[in-house]
Amino acid sequence: MIALLALGVGLQLLACLGLLAMRDTYARLHYLAASSFGVLAIAAAIFVEEPFSMIGEKALLAAAFLVATGPVIVHVTARTARSRRHGEWTIRRGEQIERLER
Numbered sequence: 001m002i003a004l005l006a007l008g009v010g011l012q013l014l015a016c017l018g019l020l021a022m023r024d025t026y027a028r029l030h031y032l033a034a035s036s037f038g039v040l041a042i043a044a045a046i047f048v049e050e051p052f053s054m055i056g057e058k059a060l061l062a063a064a065f066l067v068a069t070g071p072v073i074v075h076v077t078a079r080t081a082r083s084r085r086h087g088e089w090t091i092r093r094g095e096q097i098e099r100l101e102r
Contacts, residue, residue, distance in 0.1 A: 001048045001049050004041050004044050004045035004048065005042060005045040007038075007041045008039070008040075008041030008042035008043075008044075008045060009038070009042070010038075011035065011037050011038030011041060012034075012035055012038035012039075012042075014031075014034055015031045015032065015034040015035035015038060016035075018030075018031035018034065019031050025077070025081045026081065029074050032070060032073075032074055033070075035070075036066060036070045039062075039063050039066050039067065040063050040067060042059075042063075043059040043060055043062065043063030044063075046059035047059055
């Protein structure tokens with residue numbers, strides 16, 4: 001249980017430090033994935049300590065909610081950042097976009 005809790009707190013701390021270290025909005029969005037793994041680890045630690053109780057079930061439900069809504073929040077945030085920067089969220093004709101080569 002202590003290992004899961006330490007892992008969760010460590011992941012949350014790394015995610016917060018990553019948010020502070022990155023300068024661009026889009027780069028900051030990548031650190032939200034680590035925070036959702038931290039939430040899962042903390043919820044698992046609570047569930048190990050209090051299995052099949054109201055506290056354990058609420059921890060799992062809260063973690064499931066945060067993990068399920070995390071990608072939606074990231075998408076909406078990225079779309080809003082693009083709208084603020086370019087005036088609209090769609091790619092305009094003639095606009096140069098970065099493509100990653102595989």
